[in-house]
Amino acid sequence: MTITAAADGSALGNPGPAGWAWYIDDNNWAAGGWKHATNNQGELKAVLELFRATAHVDDDLLVLCDSQYVINSVTKWMRGWKAKGWRKADGKAVMNLELLQEIDEALVGRTYRFEWVKGHANHPLNEAADSRARAVSEAYQRNAAIPSGPGFVAGGPAPAVPARKTPAAAAPVKAAASAPAVRKAPKASADLGLFDFEEDRPHTVQLALSSDELARLTRRATGSGVSPEELLRGLI
Structure with a gap:
């Protein structure tokens, strides 16, 4: 198109x-x-x-x-x-x-x-x-109102790109005591979804992309202000 x-x-x-x-x-x-x-x-x-x-x-x-x-x-x-x-x-x-x-x-x-x-x-x-x-x-x-228009409606709203700010130094805060974390029992293999895993730890997912698919992914990530890897993590 x-x-x-x-x-x-x-x-x-x-x-x-x-x-x-x-x-x-x-x-x-x-x-x-x-x-x-x-x-x-x-x-x-x-x-x-x-x-x-x-x-x-x-x-x-x-x-x-x-x-x-x-x-x-x-x-x-x-x-x-x-x-x-x-x-x-x-x-x-x-x-x-x-x-x-x-x-x-x-x-x-x-x-x-x-x-x-x-x-x-x-x-x-x-x-x-x-x-x-x-x-x-x-x-x-x-000095009248500015006619700004509707924008690009056909493509849906553009993803909001947060402004990059340098965080101010925060004063040390004493952490309140908290209850120990409760680890959930792992799901049985039969109950796992496509992107569920048996253990709560990082996993590696490999995708095979054509040159055109990679180019489209890169353009979409650039438009969203993130890396292609971050965009894929959001989709998953």
């Missing part, structure tokens, strides 16, 4: 009140923005949020975009920029660096393709994304 989506940005005054949006259909779209940003930042953010919203599904992604800057940045220039320490051929720093680095991370393990479409030429998906991005920029201009 291939998800086809348009991604677009808008900035009133460029820079100015700005919005971004990606659109698949009327039930699957999202938008957001800033009080002050550029049109290119909106275009990049739309692509980034599209990849993030669909990270937990295995479908390929076709991105329709009217920005040659975005398409060339992602498909042509980014690899060379990375090799030069995120600098251009003339040695100058790459603009919109943070957004580009986040997109670079979001592309890992994904199968995708970009297609240029002419803006404001009555392309239905592009027009839908454009109107939603502009609605956000206008909302910021008026």
